Amino acid sequence: MLAFAKGHGTLNDFVCFSDPDGVLDLTDEQIRFLCDRRAGIGGDGTLRAVRARHVPGYQQHGDTWFMDYRNADASIAEMCGNGLRVFLRYLLTEGLIDDRPIDIVTRAGVRHGEFLDGDQIRIGMGVPRVAPDQVPVTVGEQVFQGRAVDVGNPHAAVLLSSGGLDTLDLTREPGYPAEVFPHRANVEFVEPVGDHHVRMRVWERGVGETFSCGTGTVAAAVASATAAGEASGTWRVDPPGGSLLVDLDPAGARLTGPAVIVARGTVNL
Structure with missing residues (x-):
């Protein structure tokens, strides 16, 4: 027992x-x-x-x-x-x-x-590492460009325009380059909501689509900040299961929830 x-x-x-x-x-x-x-x-x-x-x-x-x-x-x-x-x-x-x-x-x-x-x-999440080049991520017949982000584990974060998040079919694992992610990856799809505010869906390796992913919210915030040319700031990230806050600065990321x-x-x- x-x-x-x-x-x-x-x-x-x-x-x-x-x-x-x-x-x-x-x-x-x-x-x-x-x-x-x-x-x-x-x-x-x-x-x-x-x-x-x-x-x-x-x-x-x-x-x-x-x-x-x-x-x-x-x-x-x-x-x-x-x-x-x-x-x-x-x-x-x-x-x-x-x-x-x-x-x-x-x-x-x-x-x-x-x-x-x-x-x-x-919790402190360490210093996330962002790859300089984007990587292709496929969902069915759709091909997106994602950002490889290391938050202690591997992520591919895809930034979408408004309105594209809910139509994605995440019943199967998204595709991504095996040479970039030899140990597989968590994949986030991120959509803007407002200033420093995004929502996301996530496929977790070894699990499938989940209601939330803590390291994934950090990856989503980092990818969004990188696209905006920002190194610091607080981001609200809304996975389906709720809301989390990610504080970013050069010393590292912190996740609150x-x-x-x-x-x-x-x-x-």
Whole structure:
């Protein structure tokens, strides 16, 4: 039996469980079961809380919490912005941390988190890297030009004109150059709403179209800022699951949004 909690950040949802001593070795099949929305608990991924000293390659971080994130298909992802906020909320509600600012180890590096008023959490996202050249992204017969953005994990952000977002068919994974994204990519389609305000839809590798993607909102803001010739500013990004704020400056990006735990229980593995 596995004790778990279910949480979400702008409807990007996760199955959370703690394994401080690194003794759980869940199989890919068990991860997929936990994320199955009919046969299991249901989620876009799983979040395992483990001390970094038990994770190969990260032992130098000692007892700092490590976010072991797995996609719904059990593939490993380097980073997850919504997942990190839910991870922090989970640690707090389980009494594993207090509400002081904290560093968390991820496969994309150490990330800083702060608890704000209500259900809001702000996290540092590192310094996003933007490729100078655009890349083709295909959806069915349509071909778009996207911007490759690294937010600790790979993204292709496509900027659309107004009115094109809702007509896209994202039932299948968009196409993109494998040589640019050898480990696959998350793909964002971004449409302007107002000044420093965009909405987006996202295809997450290993999951499919999701209601939200934290790193994807940062990629959307970075691509929009790059197109506008701006290096700093605050962007509101609206995925289908809600609204998130992305603060950009040369020192890095910060993502602010809600994170809530909605259920707890035990599941038979």
